Amino acid sequence: HVIVFKSSFPFEKPYHNTVIFFMISNPTEESQEHSDLSSALAQIRDVITAVDLTVNKYERCQELQEVLTRLENKSFAKLKNGKVFRKQDLHSKHRDLQRKGLVYWKTATGRLKVLLLTDVLVFLQERDQRFIFAAVDQKPPVIPLQKLIVREVANEERGMFLISASSVGPEMYEVHTTTREERNAWMRHIRQAVERWGTGHC
Secondary structure (H helix, E strand, C coil): EEEEEEECCCCCCCCEEEEEEEECCCCCCCCCCCHHHHHHHHHHHHHHHHHHHHHHHHHHHHHHHHHHECCCCCCCCEECCCEEEEEHHHHCCCEEEEEEEEEEEEECCCEEEEEECCCEEEEEEEEEEEEEEEECCCCCCCEEEECCCEEEEEEEEEEEEEEEECCCCCCCEEEECCCHHHHHHHHHHHHHHHHHHHHHCC
């Protein structure tokens, strides 16, 4: 038998797919050899998974650093509860980047950079090749994931509502993507992040 595992090991940049082949001499399922091989392969799968997770986390960390490098030091966002969210708040130990991309605000022209972090969703605007916290419709550009609800926009396959059911007052955002598939991917990732955050803070 030939068993193939694929993984992206960071042997060099850009990362190359590394294929690991294990040749098994067709032992019977009852043999000790088969049992040992099965156990070894299970451990190898666990190692490959752990390596992939580490590489992905490193890449997301690098992506966040690239954004922070372009974010204006003096830019800040005023939250619904009156607190101020600054650049250094993005660079927090308990905040990891989950996903980033570009979306469109319904009532504004131009694209917004959106960052999905461990506990917040952040909107940034580009100005003179730098980033600032977005200022659109006088809505806070930082949305806590706690009590965040994501809904499709009726009759608009590329739009979604972000409904923040915060105790300090609800707020609703309507954002659009370039394709339906991208909208669905964002909705899925946001919901998963909300669920993870809620599970860890019950």
